[in-house]
Amino acid sequence: MKKFIWIVLIGLVAGGVGCGLTQRQSLPDFSAYDYRDTRRLLTLVHQAAALIEVQGEAAFVAFATDTDTWKLDNAYLYVYAEDGVNLFHGGYPELVGRNLYDFKDLWGKKAMQMIYQETKNPNNPNGWVHYLWNSPGSLHPTWKSSCNLRVTMPNGQTVVVGSGLDASRPEREFFRILVDDAVRLIESQGADALPVLKSPESRFTVLNSRVFVMAMDGVCLISPGMDMTITDSLFEYKDFTGHTPLLELKNRLEGGVDHATVGMLCSEHAGEHPIKMSIYGRVAHMDGQPVIVGAISELPRPAWMK
Amino acid sequence: MGKPDSNIIYGLNDVPPVKDLLLLSIQQMLLLFTAATFPAMLVKEVGGTIEEAGSMVALTMIAAGIGSVIQASRNKWMGSGYLCPNVCGPSYIAVSMQAAWSGGFPVMRGMIVFAGVVEMLLSGVIKKLTFLFPPVVVGLVVMMVGVSVIPVSVSNFFGIKYAGDSIAWQDVTVGLVALAVMVSANIWGKRAVKMFCLLLGVLAGWILALVIIPDALSDMNRIIHEPWIAFPVHDLNQLSLGFSSKLIVPFLVISLCGSLKSFGNLVAAQKISEPDLKELDMKPIGKGLLADGFTTSMAGLMGGMAVDTSSSNVGLAAATGAVSRWIAICAGTIFAILGFSPKLSTAIAMVPGPVVGACLLFAVSFMIVTGLQEMTTEKLNERKVFAMGIAFILGVGTGLVPEVFARMPHFLRPFFSDPLSSTTVLAVVLYQIFHIDHLWRRFKKDRPE
Numbered sequence: 158m159k160k161f162i163w164i165v166l167i168g169l170v171a172g173g174v175g176c177g178l179t180q181r182q183s184l185p186d187f188s189a190y191d192y193r194d195t196r197r198l199l200t201l202v203h204q205a206a207a208l209i210e211v212q213g214e215a216a217f218v219a220f221a222t223d224t225d226t227w228k229l230d231n232a233y234l235y236v237y238a239e240d241g242v243n244l245f246h247g248g249y250p251e252l253v254g255r256n257l258y259d260f261k262d263l264w265g266k267k268a269m270q271m272i273y274q275e276t277k278n279p280n281n282p283n284g285w286v287h288y289l290w291n292s293p294g295s296l297h298p299t300w301k302s303s304c305n306l307r308v309t310m311p312n313g314q315t316v317v318v319g320s321g322l323d324a325s326r327p328e329r330e331f332f333r334i335l336v337d338d339a340v341r342l343i344e345s346q347g348a349d350a351l352p353v354l355k356s357p358e359s360r361f362t363v364l365n366s367r368v369f370v371m372a373m374d375g376v377c378l379i380s381p382g383m384d385m386t387i388t389d390s391l392f393e394y395k396d397f398t399g400h401t402p403l404l405e406l407k408n409r410l411e412g413g414v415d416h417a418t419v420g421m422l423c424s425e426h427a428g429e430h431p432i433k434m435s436i437y438g439r440v441a442h443m444d445g446q447p448v449i450v451g452a453i454s455e456l457p458r459p460a461w462m463k
Numbered sequence: 464m465g466k467p468d469s470n471i472i473y474g475l476n477d478v479p480p481v482k483d484l485l486l487l488s489i490q491q492m493l494l495l496f497t498a499a500t501f502p503a504m505l506v507k508e509v510g511g512t513i514e515e516a517g518s519m520v521a522l523t524m525i526a527a528g529i530g531s532v533i534q535a536s537r538n539k540w541m542g543s544g545y546l547c548p549n550v551c552g553p554s555y556i557a558v559s560m561q562a563a564w565s566g567g568f569p570v571m572r573g574m575i576v577f578a579g580v581v582e583m584l585l586s587g588v589i590k591k592l593t594f595l596f597p598p599v600v601v602g603l604v605v606m607m608v609g610v611s612v613i614p615v616s617v618s619n620f621f622g623i624k625y626a627g628d629s630i631a632w633q634d635v636t637v638g639l640v641a642l643a644v645m646v647s648a649n650i651w652g653k654r655a656v657k658m659f660c661l662l663l664g665v666l667a668g669w670i671l672a673l674v675i676i677p678d679a680l681s682d683m684n685r686i687i688h689e690p691w692i693a694f695p696v697h698d699l700n701q702l703s704l705g706f707s708s709k710l711i712v713p714f715l716v717i718s719l720c721g722s723l724k725s726f727g728n729l730v731a732a733q734k735i736s737e738p739d740l741k742e743l744d745m746k747p748i749g750k751g752l753l754a755d756g757f758t759t760s761m762a763g764l765m766g767g768m769a770v771d772t773s774s775s776n777v778g779l780a781a782a783t784g785a786v787s788r789w790i791a792i793c794a795g796t797i798f799a800i801l802g803f804s805p806k807l808s809t810a811i812a813m814v815p816g817p818v819v820g821a822c823l824l825f826a827v828s829f830m831i832v833t834g835l836q837e838m839t840t841e842k843l844n845e846r847k848v849f850a851m852g853i854a855f856i857l858g859v860g861t862g863l864v865p866e867v868f869a870r871m872p873h874f875l876r877p878f879f880s881d882p883l884s885s886t887t888v889l890a891v892v893l894y895q896i897f898h899i900d901h902l903w904r905r906f907k908k909d910r911p912e
Contacts, residue, residue: 184677186681188681191624191625192625192627192628193623193624193625193628193629193631194627194628194629197629230629231629326627396564398561398564398565398709399565399709400564400565400566402564419509420509420560420563420564421564422560422561422564433560457624457625457626458625458626459504459618459624459625459626460614460618460623460624460625460626460628461553461614461615461617461618461619462556462557462626
């Protein structure tokens with residue numbers, strides 16, 4: 158009996174080792190992402206892009222038939238031609254052949270066109286695009302975050318392969334990308350960039366948050382929340398603990414760092430379980446004047462923590 | 464499974480042979496590492512630098528190591544003399560974060576010193592409360608010490624880091640194999656195999672994880688860049704202290720909860736180490752709480768995070784039958800020394816989550832069963848059944864349906880914030896209420912004519 162048990166245990170270890178050795182494949186570093194669902198999605202899309210690059214359209218057959226490998230319990234693959242025509246759809250095959258180039262989300266964001274732009278954005282190497290939609294068959298809108306990669310097939314045709322997560326959770330990396338892009342936009346367009354950043358149709362309003370801009374004296378140029386003047390200076394904003402996080406952000410950025418991250422606790426419901434939030438910010442020069450550009454995101458909560 | 468209190472291989476004051484002592488200490492130390500990354504998580508979330516995170520981890524390890532030695536050494540002033548080592552206290556994370564956000568790390572350190580002083584003051588009171596803890600209450604408290612570790616152990620066992628994450632088959636396989644090796648070695652293993660069952664399980668699970676979990680191997684690459692030896696204090700500002708009157712209440716509350724938790728751990732350590740004791744000996748427990756408070760204050764003064772006694776280490780001692788306090792002294796010394804070696808401490812901190820979860824499940828099983836056994840050593844009548852039953856239901860309810868208790872009046876929230884604290888307080892109060900007629904009779908009998 159004892160021998161049998163030890164043989165089974167050693168067999169399990171050996172089997173796992175063998176299985177692991179056969180499945181190992183090199184992938185980019187996804188350590189900037191906190192949630193496992195996001196890293197699984199990135200792995201799926203990168204592996205799909207690698208297969209398309211080698212097999213071309215034949216890969217679509219594999220995607221459709223081997224769903225254990227090419228479909229997650231909460232995500233499916235899609236492939237679009239450069240003109241917006243759907244070539245493969247793992248979730249809604251009836252969309253294959255349709256041109257979705259002008260697809261807009263519930264706030265009027267041109268989501269499909271954003272996908273094409275973002276796959277060329279070097280600051281966004283995984284082509285993240287976020288939009289508000291209701292998936293076919295559902296009546297309530299949810300945020301979807303999709304990862305998209307541009308890939309060239311053996312026949313020379315360029316396509317975009319991607320996949321998205323419904324009701325996605327805010328990764329700090331998403332907001333890093335948005336803030337860095339907003340800084341670049343402000344530095345190239347000056348104050349003309351502000352209406353673009355502020356518009357809900359732009360890519361700078363995502364996952365119930367938006368990029369904010371404030372002057373170095375705390376005057377609000379784009380509010381992180383609603384466009385109402387509550388205080389003269391955003392530096393006066395106090396969180397659940399009485400801390401002034403936006404003033405802290407300014408102080409850190411004045412220390413000469415390229416970017417800074419500040420934490421804060423925000424009251425939820427009746428204040429029984431404050432939510433941990435993070436503010437990522439950078440200094441941009443708008444028409445020669447320094448301004449602070451930032452975004453607020455919710456921090457991941459350890460599974461064991463109430 | 465044999466009776467947890469009947470398989471002692473190395474008793475409380477036994478000094479194991481050097482080889483056994485070292486391996487048993489390493490085994491205990493592996494469990495101490497389960498909480499070693501909490502300070503890094505805290506620093507990361509409040510926007511601190513990687514250097515600050517590294518220092519905080521190292522200084523907390525050093526404080527916890529010294530604290531474990533003090534706890535196990537039964538000296539004149541403090542220390543329970545039991546194997547009940549210190550880890551970075553998870554219950555302090557939320558309030559420490561609040562302090563760090565509102566006033567920076569100096570305020571966090573100052574408030575940790577304050578919390579430690581409060582616990583030291585409480586230790587003087589607890590020594591005089593033996594009459595409140597009959598065996599049935601002690602058993603329930605010991606059982607709840609195990610129950611309170613369930614959220615951390617289960618989430619780690621399934622490899623779940625953040626709420627809502629998906630489960631991966633690789634994590635489950637690693638966790639199951641590690642647990643199966645530990646349990647099999649404990650049930651069917653002979654002396655050495657049984658004693659080092661956790662170590663064997665960790666090795667089996669870790670090797671498997673390095674092969675089948677891609678992140679486990681890539682994480683190991685981080686070790687290459689870490690130095691072998693480093694002094695954790697880079698700047699004297701790391702030792703500066705602050706204070707915030709606004710944070711007195713939250714730190715008082717958490718200090719009270721921490722004291723109750725440590726009380727439960729020390730009671731469990733006593734039951735496991737000295738099974739022949741007929742009733743609770745409050746003297747070492749009071750000295751243990753004093754040591755715990757002292758270590759918490761010391762951690763704050765040294766620039767680290769608050770520490771707490773470790774439930775899972777007490778459970779491991781029960782599982783292996785090695786309850787010698789020399790193991791805690793040796794493990795604490797190694798843990799403190801590792802605080803000066805980023806390379807070695809990072810390497811051990813890389814133990815995959817499912818393996819950590821398996822260790823905790825293994826150790827906690829013994830805590831729960833030890834508590835149940837203690838509860839049933841005396842006949843349970845209706846008074847005890849209702850006192851313990853209601854305390855258990857409402858106490859566990861704080862963990863199962865926290866939303867129900869979250870809107871309680873502020874003055875009651877400290878007692879309903881955690882299953883262990885809630886159950887302990889309720890069990891003590893209800894036991895006395897349901898025996899009020901006995902108390903009255905005793906009072907009348909003792910009253911002078």
